Amino acid sequence: MARVRWRDLMGVREVGLLLVLLGLVLVLSVAAPGFLSWPNLSGVLVNVSVVAISAVGMTMVIITGGIDISVGSILAVSALLVGQAAKAGTGLWQAIALGLLIGAALGGINGLLVAYGRIPAIIVTLATMSTYRGINFILSHGAWVVGLPPYFTALGQTNFLGLQIPAWIMLGVAVIGWYILTQTRFGRSVYAVGGNMQGAYLAGIKIPRVQFLVFLVSGLLTGLAATVYTARFGLVQINTGMGYELNVIAAVVIGGTSIMGGSGSIQGAILGAIFMGVVSNALVLLRISAFWQGVVVGILILGAVIMDSSIRASMLRAVSIHSIGYRGAAEPTDGRER
Amino acid sequence: MKRLTVWVLILAMALATVATFGTMAMAKQITVAMLPKVLGEPYFIASQKGAELAAKELGIKFIFDGPVTADVTKQIEMIDNYITRGVDVIAVSPNDANAIAPILKKAMSKGIKVITWDADAVPSARNFFVNQVTYEGVGKALVDVLADEIGGKGEVAIVTASLTAANQNNWIKYMKEELKDYPGMKLVDIRPSEEDQQLAFQVTTDLMTAYPNLRGVFAITSVAFPGAAEAIKQAGKGGKVAVTGLSTPKSMAKYVHEGVVKNVVLWDPGDLGYLAMYVAKQLVDGKMPRPGTDGTITAGKLGKIQVKADGEVILGPPTVFTARNIDKFDF
Amino acid sequence: MGESGEEGLKMVEKDVLTQAVEKPGDGPPGLALPVRRVLSREMILLGFLLVELIVLSILSPHFLTLYNLLNTTKYFVEIGLLALGLTMVIITAGIDLSVGSNVGMAGIIVGYLWLAGLPLPLAILGGIMVSVLGGFFNGWVITRLGIPPLIVTLGTWTAYRGVAMVISQARPVSGFPEWFYYLGQGTILNIPVQFLIFVAMAVVVHLILSRSTFGRLVYVVGNNPVAARFSGVNVRKVLLEIYTFTGFLAGLSALVLISRTATARADAGVGYEMDAITAVVLGGASIAGGQGSVTGTGLGVVVLSLLRNGMDLAGMSQASGAVLTGIVLVLAVLSGEWMRRRPLRG
Structure with a gap:
């Protein structure tokens, strides 16, 4: 295994966003009392964990030049079935396995159609977004799942070393995702x-296999x-995950992954998700009127x-291009990244 | 030749899928098409069940379907297609009172009777409005219940649906009116939750951080209320920050028993759907009071129901669910 | 992760203009597969539309009537107009997620300018100007600051909706003068007025794309921007004009929508971007750029709208409809791709 250098973790793309994020945190810790407290900060981390976990898979999909619009609907179907299973009394590990399995199956269908059906990813996942959403309505008969058992909700609400478990899961997924993407043959082929x-x-890379696998991973996560x-x-609603795909894609592209494929990183996606989480937290803490929310978020995204x-x-001007590697080399000049 | 085979195959697959999902309409009795604001909310499912019960009692052919997102333009398209199909009554809970009006007028011009329920359209575009409770009644009940819990003093905030939700905005208007009776209570913020439990959770958490002296939260949608209650529970502020709102008893029972929530305000949405069907039937039979006159109708198990001169049919006052009675309701 | 994914390796550059005329792109870009085109995407969609018409008319007696077909065209228009703009944007390998929000913003501007006492024609002009400005701003940030279209329009997707919220404080406007409703509720010879507007705009965009020099540049920019720049094409100007024009179409779409629903709402047009993009890609445009046509997009819009209409008339639930829409979308493209890849005589 190659030695991991700081530069690999925080390349040019990530440092830029990191500095913007730190700037935002600095401003907020002065302007918003209560922002710089551990309960608030850890709360932000927990709140972004769901989006960030999906963003890890989405990053891989987008790096291959694909896109997965169906994640919101996959989230809904998986949540529904996991909720129903947990309510019926399956064990915690079985519930987790079931979630992974359903996600992987739905993602696998996307992957099959993209890789072997040779249909553009955007069409496939626009289609399955609609289909999976419909399936969710049919399976649920429109009813919520309520009253999940405590042993199950413990997974989402227990504290461990000052941080709730979802945040740890997010960090774990990010590390594994980073390792696979940067340190393995599969990652390089992505x-x-x-x-x-x-x-x-x-x-000699089996292109369809790689395409299939990234969609599988996106669904799995x-x-x-x-x-x-x-x-x-502790409760599953039917409209779960409406608009979720845009949150996930926003985290990934704000994190510097190119929508045209070929470049991007997990660290960036996680930073992107955290950036979005901090912004929505700040809106309430700064007591900005809810009506201004859209304008402020939009400006912050563009500004960042x-x-x-x-x-x-x-x-890039300061450092010679060769020492940084390919990721900064093809800077877009007219908004296009090829 | 081979191409023909493919086309036949595609045709067969399309037919097969359609046959699996489709159900053909076969009209003879009265057909009533009922539209909720959106699919997948327990509130509307309860209404559907109530309406189905009444439809069975009255021999109505009953269609219940709604848009996947709470979007008035989707409702318009659906209604236009119901007009083409030819139904006798359209009963809709519109997402916008004005935007729905042109299509409802078109329906009326084609001889279809139009009822609004749960939320109203502009009065000229419908025959009757089946109203659960007056907006004023809801606003007053919510404020009174929370004022009672926190002793009429302290900062309070509202977690609403989307900022454009008409029912919620009407309730907020009357809540503000009612709050004037409690000078000690100060409304500090109104936040949208976009019918998303994660957002409701997040916003409530953030509200507690932003306003350390927050004493109470109104969560006035059935989706936001459980999210807000969960946020207060997980912050360990159950009992310190009071929360009330509108939601179905079943989804709130847990929080009521845990003591995070003391009161849940709602009417029985099943009765609302039930009543709407009785109005539909009597409208077609010409038995509704003439417009412009007060009157009453008899609606099966609900007994006598008042009809106001402006075409409003009112179900009754809201119910407040507490730990004592919440388990008795199955919706 | 430095050594993989060399972006620098450029494909062998062909003559730019021949590339545009060829419209290449079966299969993954750059993969030299033995493929011959048998049928165009447009022909395949047309065939698919025929099958759809037959199936739906079997399922519902109300479907294949002149009244229904004409009446349904009303519902093509708002998304159809956006899809026309997106066709051009997507041909340049761009994307515009902000169109739906721009519809909301333009509509609210019209409504509130009118409420403020401006005569309605001036208010309409104001709304259109704002939507054009919205499109121009997208194009400006994309071309001048070099930010990818997806991120720019993701930002403005939020921001334009926000502008509509701030101005309206979420209060809808209604009660416009009667004459204004002609645009979205009137008919000429039983044909909805807005459908005629859509057809007119479609013809205009089609002529631009297929007959004008500008249209050829659009394809060139999408196919190979580097080569386009080297051969003296002002890529920035082309992109800026396309995004601005898309903004204009969003304004037009907003007018039709307000007129049809007699209401200007801040949440008008939510989710329209996805519907429009679906129609465009179903019509054969490739998000990798260089490919797409107005005919294809138009057929895509018609196929999707008639599907929804027919399923409603057949009494299918909205949930089943959603399931089926996805399946049909995949089937349409899959069957098309299969036939396109088929060798000439085999």
Whole structure:
């Protein structure tokens, strides 16, 4: 195993966002009393954990040049079935396994259609978003699952070393995701498929297999996220996960992953999710009127990305391109990333 | 040749899927199409059950379906298709009073009777409005219940549905009116939860951080209320921060027994659906009081129900569920 | 993670203009597969539409009537207009998620300018100007600051909806003068007025894309922006104009929607971006850029809208409808791809 260097963890892309995030935290700790307290900060981490877990899978999908719009619906179906199982009295581990299994199955269908049906990912997942959502309505008969047993909700609500378990799961998933993406052959083939499909093909990478697997992983992790989600609230509603896909995609792309494929990182996606979490926390703490919420969030997203890109640009000028590697090399000049 | 095979195959698959999911309409008796604001909320499911019961009693052919998201334009499209299909009565809980009006007027011009229930359209676009409780009644009940819990003093906040939700905005209007009677209570914030339990949880948590002296929360949607209660429970502030709101007893029973929630305000949505069907039947039979006159109708198990001159049919006052009675309700 | 995924390896650059005319792109980009085109995506969709018409008319006697088909065209329009703009955007390998929010924003501007006492025609002009500005802002940030379209329009997706919220404080506006309702509720020879507007705009965009130099540039930019720049195409200008025009279409869509529903709401157009993108990609546009046509998009819009209408008329529930919509979408593309890849005589 190659030695892990700091530069690999915090490349140019991540540092820019990290600085923006730190700036935001600095401003908030002055402006919003109560922000810089451990209960609040750990609360933010727990709140972003569900989105962040899915974002790890989404990052891999997007790096291959795909996209997964169906995660919100996968979240809903998995949460429903896990909730029903937990209510029926399955053990905790069985419930977790069930969540993973359902997520993987639904994600696997996406993967099959993309990789072997050769249908563009956006069409497949737009279609399955609709289909899975419909299935969710049919399976549930429109009814919520309420009154989940305490041994199950403990997964979402127990404290461990000052942090609730969902946040630990998020960190665990992020580390594993990072390891797979950067330290394994599979990870390298993920970048290769997205960065240069022709090259990947010539290098003997089985492109369909990689495409299938990233969608499988995206579904699998969303299934895990669904279990965490269900355990946190102890109740499953039918409209779970409406609009979830855009939150996940936002976390990933704010984290610097290119929508055109070939570049991106797990660290970035996690930072992106945390950034979004801090922003929505700040809106309430700063007592900004709810009517202004959309405008402020929109400006912050644009502002963060613009600052991030200018920080990166100045760092690129400061350091020679070769020492940084390919990730900063092809800077977009007209908003396009190829 | 091969291409033909493929087309036949596709046709067969399409037919098979359609046959699995489709149910053909076969009309002879009165057909009533009932639309909730959105699918998948226990409140509307309870209404559906009540309406089904009444439909069985009255021999009505009953269709219940709604949009997947609370979107008035989807309701409009569905209603237009019901007009094309030809139903006798359309009963809708509109997501917007004005936006739904043109299509309801079109329905009326084609001889279809129109009822609104749960939420109203502009009065000229419907025959009758089956109202659970007046907006004023809900606003007053909510404020009085919470004032009682916190002794009429302290900062309070509202967690609503979306900022554009018409029912919620009407309730908030009357809640503000009622709050004037409690000078010690101060409304510090109104936050949307977009019918999302995670957001309701998050917003409630953040409200408690932003307003350390917060004493009470109104969670005025059936989705937000459990989320808000869970947030207060997990923050360990049960008993310190009071929470009340509108939701179904079944989804709140747990919190009531744990002591996080003392009072849940709601009417019986099943009775609401039940009443709507009786109004539909009597409307088609020409037995409703003439517009512009007060009157009463008899609605099966509900007995005598008052009909106001402006076409409003009122179910009755809201119910307050507490630890004593909450387990008796199955919705 | 440095050594993998060399982005620098550029494909062999062909002559830019021939690429545009060829419209390449079966299968993954760059994979040299032995593929010959048998049928265009448009022909396949047309065939699919025929099958759909037959199946739905068997399922419901109300479906295949002149009244129903004309009446249903009303519901094509708002999303159809957005889809026209998105067709161009997607051909350039861009995306615009903000269109639905722009519809909400433009509508609220019209409503509140009118409430403030401006005559309605001026208020309409104001709303259109704001939507154009919204589109222009997207294009400006994308081209001048070099931020990817997805992120820019994700930001403005939130922000434009926010502007509508701030201005309206979530209060809808209604009670417009009667003449205004002609746009969204009137008919000419039983054809809804807004459908005629949609057809007119579709023809305009089709002519731009297929007959004008600008249209050719759109495809060039989508196919190979690097080559486009080297051959003297002003990529920024092309992109800026496309996003601005998409903003204009969002304004038009907003007008139709307000007129049809007699109400301007801050949450108007929520989720429209997904419906419009679905129609565009079903119509054969590739999000990798370079591919797409108005005919395809138009067919995509019609296929999806008639499907929804027919399922409603057949008495299918909305939930089953959602399941089936996804399956049909996959089937449509799968059957099309299968036939397209089929060797010429085999």
